[in-house]
Amino acid sequence: MRFRFSHVSIVVPDIEAAARTLGEKYGLRVGERMLNAEQGVRLAYVDLGNAKIELMEPSRPDSPVAKFLERNPRGGIHHFSLSVESIEQSTQVLGGKDVRILGSGKAQYNVAGERIAFIHPADFLGALVELEEHPANEAMRSQ
């Protein structure tokens, strides 16, 4: 089990306004907007070369991230994501060490079709941590 850093994720009330802010003030380019209907979020990424910043906006009122916005109306850091070579193997190894994986146990996917899983924050120092499967982890990330 080897981890690489994938992205930090910020929940925002308005992804278009967020993209404008990042462009005008920081010169950062926000990529195409995508929808993850299953997770109830509209998403976009800023690629910094060695890692990304993810922007997430709720796509429906009962979106899991809508609750986060109620507590943090202007937005804020929601989670960060680590890439692993295999979600299957990682969640199995972590399960054996009493690390809880959120959700029903059924496979979840991100907008890129990559398998993902979320670790219970109580089992990672209070931080919500996503695992993302990048099978070509080493090759992709060391470029």
Add this chain to the structure above:
Amino acid sequence: MRFRFSHVSIVVPDIEAAARTLGEKYGLRVGERMLNAEQGVRLAYVDLGNAKIELMEPSRPDSPVAKFLERNPRGGIHHFSLSVESIEQSTQVLGGKDVRILGSGKAQYNVAGERIAFIHPADFLGALVELEEHPANEAMRSQ
């Protein structure tokens, strides 16, 4: 002004307990503990190769991160950090775009002696973002 991802920072109530958790459950090695007396934090880093995870524990009761722990007793994600080639130039450019830099305006340093600055969360989508000066930004980070 070019940004690279440096680290995500987690505030923890006990850095030794946090290091044990990361080691035993995730096989992650936490580096040497350091003290930043000025910032009032004890720190350590997990190096993931392309980016780092920073652990911070308050080193005194009036530490800025002690308040964060009052609101989040078990810990949580506090900020993330982007590296820039020049703090001086970056804060000047950002100031010209109405991005507020926290603090007195006097130079701040991290434990590695690198110049740092914090952006007001209201000016970065609700996220607390640190800028770190890595003069050899490109060369260091692309390895």
